[in-house]
Amino acid sequence: ERINIVGSTSVQPLGEKLAETYTENNNVLINVQGGGSGMGIRSSHQNITDIGMSSKELNNEEKKELEELILGQEGIVISVNNENNVNDLNIGQIKNIFSGKIRNWKEVGGKDLNIEVITREEGSGTRSAFEDLVMEDSKIKADAIVQSSTESVKQSIVSNPGAIGFVSYAHMSDDVKSLLVDGVDVSEETIADKSYKLQRPFIFLINGEPKDSVKEFLQWVYSPEGIKIIKEEKIVPPNSTQILKYQELLK
Amino acid sequence: MQKKKKLVEYLIEKGLFITAIFSIVIILIIFIFIINEGIPAISEYGFLNFIFGMTWAPSDSQFGVFPMIIGSICVTLLSLLMAVPLSLLCAIFMAEVAPDSVRKVLKPVIETLSGIPSVVYGFFGLIVIVPLIREQFGGTGFSMFTASLILTVMVLPTIISVSQDAIRSVPSEYREASLGLGATNWQTIKNIIFPAALPGIITAIILGMGRAIGETLAVIMVAGNVPLIPGSIFDPLRTLTSNIALEMGYATGIHYSALFTTAIVLFIIIIVLLLVAHYFQKKYSMDAYGGHA
Amino acid sequence: MNRIESKNLQVYFGDNHILKGITTEIPKNTVTALIGPSGCGKSTFLRTLNRMNDLIPNFKKEGEVLLDGDDIYSPRLDVADLRKKVGMVFQKPNPFPKSIFENVAYGLKIHGHDDKEFIAQKVEESLKSAALWNEVEDKLDNSALGLSGGQQQRLCIARTIATNPEVILMDEPCSALDPISTTKIEDLIQKLKKEYTIIIVTHNMQQATRVSKYTSFFLHGEIVESNFTDKIFVEPKEQKTEDYITGRFG
Amino acid sequence: MNRIESKNLQVYFGDNHILKGITTEIPKNTVTALIGPSGCGKSTFLRTLNRMNDLIPNFKKEGEVLLDGDDIYSPRLDVADLRKKVGMVFQKPNPFPKSIFENVAYGLKIHGHDDKEFIAQKVEESLKSAALWNEVEDKLDNSALGLSGGQQQRLCIARTIATNPEVILMDEPCSALDPISTTKIEDLIQKLKKEYTIIIVTHNMQQATRVSKYTSFFLHGEIVESNFTDKIFVEPKEQKTEDYITGRFG
Amino acid sequence: MGFSKIIPPKIAQKIMNGVFIASGIVTLLILVLILGYILVKGLPAFNLEFIFGNPIDSGKEGGIFPMIVSSLYVTLIAGLIATPFGVGAGVYMVEYANNNRIVRLIRFGAETLASIPSIVFGLFGLAFFVVFLHLGWSILSGGLVLAIMALPTIFQVSEVTISSIPNSYREGSLGLGATKWQTIYKVVLPAAIPGIVTGVILGMTRAISEAAAVMFSVGASIQTPISIFDPGRPLPLHLYMLATEGISLEKAFGTAAVLVILVLIITIVTNLVVDRYQRKIMGK
Numbered sequence A: 001e002r003i004n005i006v007g008s009t010s011v012q013p014l015g016e017k018l019a020e021t022y023t024e025n026n027n028v029l030i031n032v033q034g035g036g037s038g039m040g041i042r043s044s045h046q047n048i049t050d051i052g053m054s055s056k057e058l059n060n061e062e063k064k065e066l067e068e069l070i071l072g073q074e075g076i077v078i079s080v081n082n083e084n085n086v087n088d089l090n091i092g093q094i095k096n097i098f099s100g101k102i103r104n105w106k107e108v109g110g111k112d113l114n115i116e117v118i119t120r121e122e123g124s125g126t127r128s129a130f131e132d133l134v135m136e137d138s139k140i141k142a143d144a145i146v147q148s149s150t151e152s153v154k155q156s157i158v159s160n161p162g163a164i165g166f167v168s169y170a171h172m173s174d175d176v177k178s179l180l181v182d183g184v185d186v187s188e189e190t191i192a193d194k195s196y197k198l199q200r201p202f203i204f205l206i207n208g209e210p211k212d213s214v215k216e217f218l219q220w221v222y223s224p225e226g227i228k229i230i231k232e233e234k235i236v237p238p239n240s241t242q243i244l245k246y247q248e249l250l251k
Numbered sequence B: 001m002q003k004k005k006k007l008v009e010y011l012i013e014k015g016l017f018i019t020a021i022f023s024i025v026i027i028l029i030i031f032i033f034i035i036n037e038g039i040p041a042i043s044e045y046g047f048l049n050f051i052f053g054m055t056w057a058p059s060d061s062q063f064g065v066f067p068m069i070i071g072s073i074c075v076t077l078l079s080l081l082m083a084v085p086l087s088l089l090c091a092i093f094m095a096e097v098a099p100d101s102v103r104k105v106l107k108p109v110i111e112t113l114s115g116i117p118s119v120v121y122g123f124f125g126l127i128v129i130v131p132l133i134r135e136q137f138g139g140t141g142f143s144m145f146t147a148s149l150i151l152t153v154m155v156l157p158t159i160i161s162v163s164q165d166a167i168r169s170v171p172s173e174y175r176e177a178s179l180g181l182g183a184t185n186w187q188t189i190k191n192i193i194f195p196a197a198l199p200g201i202i203t204a205i206i207l208g209m210g211r212a213i214g215e216t217l218a219v220i221m222v223a224g225n226v227p228l229i230p231g232s233i234f235d236p237l238r239t240l241t242s243n244i245a246l247e248m249g250y251a252t253g254i255h256y257s258a259l260f261t262t263a264i265v266l267f268i269i270i271i272v273l274l275l276v277a278h279y280f281q282k283k284y285s286m287d288a289y290g291g292h293a
Numbered sequence C, D: 001m002n003r004i005e006s007k008n009l010q011v012y013f014g015d016n017h018i019l020k021g022i023t024t025e026i027p028k029n030t031v032t033a034l035i036g037p038s039g040c041g042k043s044t045f046l047r048t049l050n051r052m053n054d055l056i057p058n059f060k061k062e063g064e065v066l067l068d069g070d071d072i073y074s075p076r077l078d079v080a081d082l083r084k085k086v087g088m089v090f091q092k093p094n095p096f097p098k099s100i101f102e103n104v105a106y107g108l109k110i111h112g113h114d115d116k117e118f119i120a121q122k123v124e125e126s127l128k129s130a131a132l133w134n135e136v137e138d139k140l141d142n143s144a145l146g147l148s149g150g151q152q153q154r155l156c157i158a159r160t161i162a163t164n165p166e167v168i169l170m171d172e173p174c175s176a177l178d179p180i181s182t183t184k185i186e187d188l189i190q191k192l193k194k195e196y197t198i199i200i201v202t203h204n205m206q207q208a209t210r211v212s213k214y215t216s217f218f219l220h221g222e223i224v225e226s227n228f229t230d231k232i233f234v235e236p237k238e239q240k241t242e243d244y245i246t247g248r249f250g
Numbered sequence E: 001m002g003f004s005k006i007i008p009p010k011i012a013q014k015i016m017n018g019v020f021i022a023s024g025i026v027t028l029l030i031l032v033l034i035l036g037y038i039l040v041k042g043l044p045a046f047n048l049e050f051i052f053g054n055p056i057d058s059g060k061e062g063g064i065f066p067m068i069v070s071s072l073y074v075t076l077i078a079g080l081i082a083t084p085f086g087v088g089a090g091v092y093m094v095e096y097a098n099n100n101r102i103v104r105l106i107r108f109g110a111e112t113l114a115s116i117p118s119i120v121f122g123l124f125g126l127a128f129f130v131v132f133l134h135l136g137w138s139i140l141s142g143g144l145v146l147a148i149m150a151l152p153t154i155f156q157v158s159e160v161t162i163s164s165i166p167n168s169y170r171e172g173s174l175g176l177g178a179t180k181w182q183t184i185y186k187v188v189l190p191a192a193i194p195g196i197v198t199g200v201i202l203g204m205t206r207a208i209s210e211a212a213a214v215m216f217s218v219g220a221s222i223q224t225p226i227s228i229f230d231p232g233r234p235l236p237l238h239l240y241m242l243a244t245e246g247i248s249l250e251k252a253f254g255t256a257a258v259l260v261i262l263v264l265i266i267t268i269v270t271n272l273v274v275d276r277y278q279r280k281i282m283g284k
């Protein structure tokens, strides 16, 4: 018996962790495959996978055909080089920095240093969420450096004193410095109570009625044991009413 | 017995023929697959708009890949410009100059170099080379030059190994004849060995070029991926392959199709570059034989 | 005066001891013939004189080889210079994969000649001396690899003499040649010997008698006897030599 | 009875007309010698008889070649069979890059022999016939490429006779050999001719006289004269033949 | 030959000797730099548990044994498929093909294949092997994709090598009555082995180091694959995920070091074997 899970590379580590723990006690093989959120959506859509993974909400058209199961919310951290003396930015400033209106750190109270914007690739779950939450009607400037993964964004910031970028909260480390957004620091609590604005969902997708083994696995995911793992991965799980709803759905 | 032998020969020839056309079959399948996926974007956006469009902004349904065409060509050529001389010199060094013991160490190590995953080259570039370039030449450090540098290192092993073998397989009679006339080692290499090995060397370069133009993951990490035409070699750029790899994971609908159209454009460029390479191959292998055999 | 001297020359290929103490003198402006059964080490000796054996990976040598009194294996000596002075015609014809013209012009060009007319004239002259001109004059641009065996051999002779070496080593230069071409090559040798020192390996006793002043008889990697050619063929000192030249050997 | 006949055979390499209407007959169980100046087409003719020229890209032929009355260029004929029957010793020795033993065993193996003892015995026998056994018996496992020129030539002879061909084409088999090895090869030819048909190209008139019953004289791609060897050398019909064999030619 | 006109040959020789040695040293430096970088960064992660253990916590902890197995598995499959096809095609081109147009077309096809970006192979593998042929995400699908990627290198290098085998060998064999195939099999191919092996090694090293192409076809399961229909996660893919998702750079470099050492062992062993073989047949 094998379950295929395909999609978002941001969700993949969590998916793997869940699979790892689950297969220890259940006689089933789980293959957790990356590829990106788009890949997850497409694969569920074409029914070549049992579960899709996405790190962004589906658009309305996609929602019609696929069922979204939210695993939790993850924060998006605005990070800068450790030597940067700026600590706090508001959403407006972040927007102006990423759209290219603000070009020097001294305009936001920092040193006289050019701002180097690092962004993720078009379509990435992290970027889509960032754009929805921050950029509104304006766009990330065209000559921003594009990096294709959390770690390469981080490394780009580590080696460049003027850099700024956004990375997912689960993979933050001391290598770079995280900024307060509108005065709020990012943490599990601030994500849970929505006071930290920059956040996006981690989602499992199913297409139609899943087979029994998949159902069992998903039920387990929403059991206390599964929720514990989600929390360990620095993801804020859905509230209990939501969980009950999913458990009902998966009966 | 007689008949059987003939039959075996016949079957072998046909079997070998099948292996030979295998690449064509695969290429065709890949072509069909790509064109099939790419057609929606072409019919919606127009192929010429696609090729000559200057803006790539999928969220606005803008799919111009011209800057990336320039990017791909520039990066490939610049890396070959650096890699070809160095690797040919090194191949000659290994085949003709270095003592046996040195070659025996160098050869497997160089081949190992081609077994290092692109991601590693990418991270090496990102962590070591990008800051270095920024400090030395200004800019962001993410640049055409950085990408070419990484590609150079990545294609070195291919060109060195293949051309080294081509050089070593030149019959030693030619070498003896030239040296026997009092030619220096270098004269012998330049006038006799190199021309005789040229077809193999060009194959090596073509293989290296293929690797350079097709490389993705490493380039993504150091090129900056800005979809604009670079003004200098220290500006960031995006290649066609990076474009595909960057966005393929997320793209849906027409955006997805547009990435396949990017692959079609890439194919066209590869074919043009190969035609150019073949032109040179033909020109120079004629010279090597100084007339027709 | 002696042009070349070898003193207790030992040659090994790996573990095989090929030349076992060759001590001999090759006088200036004469023709010296080397004879002896196949496999006795004639080619090896010849190839030691212009350091061609250096190319063979497991070649090892002891003893000395002197050219005009200088050790040719001295590290200070330039091998290319040596080989320019000591030209060689190889046992197996080995033309370059180039045109006939380029084959002969090659040596001139690498030695810095670039006057086209001079080169063309020199090529013609050399091909004529090697008795090949008539057969190739209207296909100088064809590949040399399309020549017959004997034509290739003559081409290699032309290629060697085009560069005016001072010493010429010839390893069976007439083995693939018909009597007429052979005569022409022998005439050429007679002409060359006035100014050049020539060493020729041959299996043809008549040829040795016709062209050479001295003859050395090789056997199993040693020189059994060296003497004036007319002496050695008429009254050899050693029994083995007599056996060999009378064909009673083996 | 005639083993081989060629009828108005024309051979071209590209635009070059090499053989110009060769019509001749090679009788069974005899030795036929081909003589003629270098480049006249002897090798080309020989290589046409076992279809070796098929390998040369721009080779073109007109006319017929019959072996035992069958057209060897017929599309129904199996070329490998033909070449098994018509063995060849090439002008330039071309041993395989294999051991000495494997070189000789090769032909046996490809023709389906797999009895080790038989092969070993046959290899020894062939090497002895080719007068090489004594020199190589203790290094049969060494590479054949390390042999001297003459040794390689004898190895190629051994390789050819090991497979018992019915017709043997020899392109100057003794050109790199000393007189003693030459005698041994000539003895071998004498022994073989009882059962085999042999065609030998040679530049050595004495050799032709010694070994062959018939001789054909080639010139510029044509046969000037064919006759019994003792006739052709004593009272040639054509002036050109006389000029050539008396060395007055050219 | 312009050089000799301006610079005397002997000086040219001296200069070029310098240039050759310099280029050798530069290459060596690049090698040492990159290999050294990987080993220095990766060796701290090294221990028996790392090599023989299973990954824990997405690879943050534990070992990479299943990945080593997957890597060897897919590479082996790729080699088993690509080598006969590549060498066979090379043989056909040199020894049989007489239609120039087909020859050129085939060569062109192979060269194009060699230039296709790995990501496109990845997508193709997904669409063709995984979905269309129903092979699923499996070692087999991944191996097939890698075989296609390695094919052109093996093919082209074989072709070059085989065409440089002197014709006199072929004539010698055919002249003994060997059939064409016997000649190829017993004389031409053995003489071409060293070059062919270079091609195979180059093709295989490319396959073993590929992440993008297998990303969509081999699956990413962290269980040790048993059958060819099991999914697996080759080292480069694991490395890619460890590195790019920021799971553990230390383990990522450790994985890279293991891969490099693996490739190094494979190439050194093959080269030694080829060397001995060559010495045997060439007698040098």
Ligand SMILES: Nc1ncnc2c1ncn2[C@@H]1O[C@H](COP(=O)(O)OP(=O)(O)OP(=O)(O)O)[C@@H](O)[C@H]1O
Residues within 6 Å of the ligand: B293, C145, C146, C147, C148, C149, C150, C151, C176, C177, C178, D013, D016, D018, D037, D038, D039, D040, D041, D042, D043, D044, D045, D056, D091
């Ligand atoms: N492959 C080839 N392409 C073009 N011309 C060729 C080729 N082989 C031979 N020839 C030409 O054909 C003619 C006859 O050559 P062939 O080898 O038959 O001469 P031959 O009589 O054997 O001479 P030799 O005694 O020197 O070996 C020569 O003029 C030669 O230049």
Ligand SMILES: Nc1ncnc2c1ncn2[C@@H]1O[C@H](COP(=O)(O)OP(=O)(O)OP(=O)(O)O)[C@@H](O)[C@H]1O
Residues within 6 Å of the ligand: C013, C016, C018, C037, C038, C039, C040, C041, C042, C043, C044, C045, C056, C091, D145, D146, D147, D148, D149, D150, D151, D176, D178
């Ligand atoms: N590269 C080599 N490696 C090992 N042994 C070799 C090599 N070259 C020659 N020999 C051996 O050295 C001996 C002498 O060879 P050489 O070529 O000097 O003979 P030769 O007198 O020129 O004979 P021939 O008249 O047949 O050309 C032979 O026994 C040969 O097998």
Ligand SMILES: [Mg+2]
Residues within 6 Å of the ligand: C042, C043, C044, C091, C171, D148, D149, D150
């Ligand atoms: Mg010799």
Ligand SMILES: [Mg+2]
Residues within 6 Å of the ligand: C148, C149, C150, D042, D043, D044, D091, D171
């Ligand atoms: Mg001939």
Ligand SMILES: O=P([O-])([O-])[O-]
Residues within 6 Å of the ligand: A007, A008, A009, A010, A011, A035, A036, A037, A038, A054, A055, A123, A124, A125, A126, B249, B250
């Ligand atoms: O892989 P993503 O989570 O960035 O879509």
